[in-house]
């Protein structure tokens with residue numbers, strides 16, 4: 383698993399530009415920026431929709447005032463689902479929604495979790511990290527409950 387002090391590996395993800403699915407590279411997301419990235423088991427799942435993502439949306443101003451450039455959310459879903467999820471949670475223009483549809487980035491980070499028993503296939507573990515200029519300076523991984531990966535706990539709010 384990626385750890386504090388490691389560089390975020392080079393990877394291509396997908397996001398939406400208006401109605402178009404576009405590639406987005408990790409270098410363009412993280413280079414020369416302070417980013418809080420959190421990963422979730424799935425868009426529209428109850429915990430992620432009722433608590434995890436809204437926590438970051440509500441804390442947007444507080445997080446930005448602490449010098450962050452970007453709040454980003456990644457999940458093993460396609461870019462259209464991530465966009466629809468952002469629209470339904472008021473996350474548009476606040477949270478950069480990153481789609482890792484084939485779980486390649488999840489595996490590359492060692493933050494993948496096999497949820498096949500739940501009919502969900504390989505997904506992200508629930509995690510959060512603070513990344514400065516591409517280097518991980520804080521990493522949190524939660525189990526069942528959203529604790530260390532919440533906006534408040536991750537960003538010290």
Ligand code: BEZ
Pocket residue numbers: 423424427428429430431500
């Ligand atoms: C959730 O509610 O966040 C959740 C549901 C099923 C699997 C993983 C997460």
